[in-house]
Amino acid sequence: MSLKERITEDMKTAMRAKDTARLSAIRLLLAAIKQKEVDERIVLDDDALLAIIEKQLKQRRDSVNQYEAAKREDLASAERFEIEVLSAYMPAGLSEAEIDAAVSAAIAETGASGPADMGKLMALLKPRLAGRADMSVVSAKIKTALAR
Known part of the structure; x- marks a missing residue:
């Protein structure tokens, strides 16, 4: 079953319940998936769906931070619930060691030696780690590795 079919089935289950x-x-x-499909006149595959889910998760996390700063715990908890629902569609996350290994392999593969190579490394790692690792964490690890 494709990811989109799974999401649709979960929607039907939630309706029934x-x-x-x-x-x-x-x-x-x-709605976000449909908007992307209509805008670009394409049918999205699972990788594109994961990118949309990742974007939605990032938006929810930002909202949680803003709601907490505004002392609106009721709205923050609603966003946290949505994060929980959306996270169920993401593949299993990578551990810190796996991310470190991927960064090290990418540095060896590209021959990156300094901060100027940051973009090259991110371009290589983003498709490999998309949906399985927080790219801000990956970015921080690359900066640390290149600073050595």
């Missing part, structure tokens, strides 16, 4: 919070989160995700 009358789980309005989960249904709302899934509908927002499906």
Whole structure:
């Protein structure tokens, strides 16, 4: 079953269970997917869907930070629930050691030697780690590795 079919089936399950919070989160995700498909006149594959989910997760995390700063715990908890729902569609995350190994391999592969090679490394690692690692963490690890 493709990721899109799984999301649609989860939406139907949430409808039947009358789980309005989960249904709302899934509908927002499906709306973002549909918007991308209509805008670009394409049918998205699983990798493109993961990129959309990753973007949605990032937006929710930013919202949680803003709501917490504004002392709006009710809104922050709603966003956290949506993060939980969306995270279920992401593949298993990589451990710190696996990210370090990927960064080291990319440095060896490209021959990167300094901060000027940061973009080259990110361009190489982003498709390999997309959806399985937070790219801000990967970026920090690359900076640390190149600073040595």
